[in-house]
Amino acid sequence: xxxxxxxxxxxxxxxxxxxxxxxxxxxxxxxxxxxxxxxxxxxxxxxxxxxxxxxxxxxxxxxxxxxxxxxxxxxxxxxxxxxxxxxxxxxxxxxxxxxxxxxxxxxxxxxxxxxxxxxxxxxxxxxxxxxxxxxxxxxxxxxxxxxxxxxxxxxxxxxxxxxxxxxxxxxxxxxxxxxxxxxxxxxxxxxxxxxxxxxxxxxxxxxxxxxxxxxxxxxxxxxxxxxxxxxxxxxxxxxxxxxxxxxxxxxxxxxxxxxxxxx
Amino acid sequence: xxxxxxxxxxxxxxxxxxxxxxxxxxxxxxxxxxxxxxxxxxxxxxxxxxxxxxxxxxxxxxxxxxxxxxxxxxxxxxxxxxxxxxxxxxxxxxxxxxxxxxxxxxxxxxxxxxxxxxxxxxxxxxxxxxxxxxxxxxxxxxxxxxxxxxxxxxxxxxxxxxxxxxxxxxxxxxxxxxxxxxxxxxxxxxxxxxxxxxxxxxxxxxxxxxxxxxxxxxxxxxxxxxxxxxxxxxxxxxxxxxxxxxxxxxxxxxxxxxxxxxx
Numbered sequence: 001x002x003x004x005x006x007x008x009x010x011x012x013x014x015x016x017x018x019x020x021x022x023x024x025x026x027x028x029x030x031x032x033x034x035x036x037x038x039x040x041x042x043x044x045x046x047x048x049x050x051x052x053x054x055x056x057x058x059x060x061x062x063x064x065x066x067x068x069x070x071x072x073x074x075x076x077x078x079x080x081x082x083x084x085x086x087x088x089x090x091x092x093x094x095x096x097x098x099x100x101x102x103x104x105x106x107x108x109x110x111x112x113x114x115x116x117x118x119x120x121x122x123x124x125x126x127x128x129x130x131x132x133x134x135x136x137x138x139x140x141x142x143x144x145x146x147x148x149x150x151x152x153x154x155x156x157x158x159x160x161x162x163x164x165x166x167x168x169x170x171x172x173x174x175x176x177x178x179x180x181x182x183x184x185x186x187x188x189x190x191x192x193x194x195x196x197x198x199x200x201x202x203x204x205x206x207x208x209x210x211x212x213x214x215x216x217x218x219x220x221x222x223x224x225x226x227x228x229x230x231x232x233x234x235x236x237x238x239x240x241x242x243x244x245x246x247x248x249x250x251x252x253x254x255x256x257x258x259x260x261x262x263x
Numbered sequence: 264x265x266x267x268x269x270x271x272x273x274x275x276x277x278x279x280x281x282x283x284x285x286x287x288x289x290x291x292x293x294x295x296x297x298x299x300x301x302x303x304x305x306x307x308x309x310x311x312x313x314x315x316x317x318x319x320x321x322x323x324x325x326x327x328x329x330x331x332x333x334x335x336x337x338x339x340x341x342x343x344x345x346x347x348x349x350x351x352x353x354x355x356x357x358x359x360x361x362x363x364x365x366x367x368x369x370x371x372x373x374x375x376x377x378x379x380x381x382x383x384x385x386x387x388x389x390x391x392x393x394x395x396x397x398x399x400x401x402x403x404x405x406x407x408x409x410x411x412x413x414x415x416x417x418x419x420x421x422x423x424x425x426x427x428x429x430x431x432x433x434x435x436x437x438x439x440x441x442x443x444x445x446x447x448x449x450x451x452x453x454x455x456x457x458x459x460x461x462x463x464x465x466x467x468x469x470x471x472x473x474x475x476x477x478x479x480x481x482x483x484x485x486x487x488x489x490x491x492x493x494x495x496x497x498x499x500x501x502x503x504x505x506x507x508x509x510x511x512x513x514x515x516x517x518x519x520x521x522x523x524x525x526x
Contacts, residue, residue, distance in 0.1 A: 012307075038312060039302055044275075046503045049301060144415055148408045159429075162422055240309045 002225045005030035005233070006214065007066030009057040012040030013246040014184040015072030018096070019232070020250050021211035022070075026218070029230040032064045034262070038237035042075040043120030054080040058088055060235070060262065067223050070210060071095040074117060074182060078124035092217060099209035100180045101130045107202050108136065108178045114171040114197075115140045117182030118147065127182055139174045143167045143186075150185040156192050164192045171197075178202045232257035265488045268293035268496070269477065270329030272320040275303030276509040277447040278335030281359070282495070283513050284474035285333075289481070292493040295327045297525070301500035305338040306383030317343040321351055323498070323525065330486050333473060334358040337380060337445060341387035355480060362472035363443045364393045370465050371399065371441040377434040377460075378403045380445030381410065390445055402437045406430045406449075413448040419455050427452065427459045434460075441465045495520035 006026075008019055012035050019033050034057055036042075042050050054076040061069055069091055071077050071084065077095035085093055104113050113136050115127040122142035131138045145163055154160045171179070179201050181187055187205050194203065218224045232255065236243050239261045251257070269285065271278055275298050282296050297320055299305075305313050317339040324332055332354055334340050334347065340358035348356055367376050376399050378390040385405035394401045408426055417423045434442070442464050444450055450468050457466065481487045495518065499506050502524045514520070 038308065040307065041304075044303065044503055044505045045301065045501050049501050049503075145408065145411045148411050152407055159422060159425055162425075166422075238308050238312050240307055240312075242307045 001067055002223055004065050004067040005032045007032050007061035007069040008072050009034040010072040011042040012037050016246055016250050017184040017207045018072040018210050021207045025211050026215055028225050028227055032233045034060050035236045043118055047079050051080045051083050054084055068092040074121045078126035094210055094213050096206050096210055097126050099213040100204050100206045103204050103209050104178045104180055105134050110177050112137045112174055112176045114176040114179040115182050116143050119144050121182050139171045141167055141171055147185045150188045155188050160192050164196045168196045180204045234259050235262045264330055265486055267328050267330040268295045270295050270324035270332040271335050272297040273335040274305040275300050279513050280447040280470040281335040281473050284470045288474050289478055291488050291490055295496045297323050298499045306381055310342050314343045314346050317347055331355040337384045341389035357473055357476050359469050359473055360389050362476035363467050363469045366467050366472050367441045367443055368397050373440050375400045375437055375439045377439040377442040378445050379406050382407050384445050402434045404430055404434055410448045413451045418451050423455050427455045431459045443467045497522050498525045
């Protein structure tokens with residue numbers, strides 16, 4: 001079983017940042033990634049459609065007998081992770097929301113936690129629900145322009161700073177001591193966000209927390225692979241220029257992978 | 264044949280702005296719209312996939328025996344309109360690129376034309392090709408942050424103005440006298456764009472030009488319907504909150520329509 005891969009899926013390319021973090025801390029694991037680029041994004045679809053697509057994605061990964069599956073997609077984690085856990089009872093799942101929630105609860109001192117994400121993630125209320133259940137005060141805000149700002153490469157200029165000021169002004173007023181960056185793109189704006197919220201706020205990055213959680217589960221279950229470097233298989237339902245651009249942007253040149261289109 | 268509807272399709276909701284313009288100038292026409300919201304956006308997909316999806320969309324509309332089909336999607340117009348015209352020889356097509364190209368050629372005096380659009384539209388080179396063929400000097404720029412700026416409702420604030428200044432600075436240097444807004448979202452930023460490019464630049468809006476072109480073709484072929492108010496049928500492959508929001512944002516409350524999910 002230890003030889004079996006970690007399965008990871010996302011609606012598109014965003015989950016590659018989770019792959020990157022897992023390679024960093026678990027370099028000997030085999031990884032099978034599926035990005036549903038033919039149907040990306042999921043965030044604008046109905047709940048019913050999101051569940052159906054998520055099920056398709058899991059069924060694809062099951063062919064490779066994964067020892068654990070990472071739901072690297074915020075939309076699926078928000079709307080369909082309970083559904084998947086029920087449907088596929090024998091599978092160990094790590095979703096992209098819970099590890100950050102657990103970390104936030106652990107590090108906060110004043111129980112005031114901020115959460116930012118896409119409109120879909122924030123309006124799903126998933127982060128808010130899981131944090132409130134644990135008696136946290138949650139202040140959430142969607143930041144729809146952050147993703148295109150990152151894709152434009154404006155990581156730290158006047159405009160990204162101004163937009164961050166507008167988006168975070170309300171959250172800041174509540175004197176939060178912890179902020180979850182609930183979107184795989186947002187870590188690129190960390191400097192700008194840091195400037196706006198100040199030095200004393202703990203910033204939590206879901207991709208990293210997911211990797212740590214994955215490691216913990218594998219260790220606990222004696223499923224860690226200790227051998228040579230793991231193999232990386234990347235499958236996408238469609239391969240346009242965006243996919244190749246994202247891979248070369250995210251991955252160190254030393255990382256070897258096999259890229260395949262799957263229909 | 265005059266009773267038959269005008270068919271209109273788009274990858275998602277953007278084409279509803281074309282529906283709106285057609286209702287404005289051809290209020291007595293029946294309209295069948297298909298938005299492929301389950302697979303939106305097309306811009307990030309491969310050419311092969313775009314062609315396949317476009318063919319699916321046309322086949323859906325053909326069930327309603329349209330007297331003309333409007334390709335309201337910039338991606339399909341750029342990558343698959345020649346393919347569709349070849350494949351469906353008996354259908355009259357109006358795409359969303361050519362009418363604006365024709366208008367620009369007609370109104371320009373110095374033959375210097377600017378084109379802005381999404382990264383997909385601009386990198387397809389379709390506008391540039393059609394304009395250059397007619398001996399125009401073309402200056403094109405993709406403006407990826409304009410769409411989310413519009414969706415945030417920041418039609419005219421400091422940030423939208425600053426972003427417009429950055430995006431249009433290069434084009435402006437070339438002393439253009441005509442600018443095509445090659446994306447259905449951009450007309451909402453017209454005031455800001457106008458401020459940046461100045462009063463003397465003719466601004467061309469594709470949705471409006473498509474409606475005019477449609478009217479001309481129907482008149483030429485004696486296909487105009489003259490009766491009572493036309494019926495509007497809106498089909499989407501998925502209906503999430505975005506679809507309803509877009510309809511209520513775009514359509515006058517007096518417009519009656521029937522909304523159906525088609526799988």
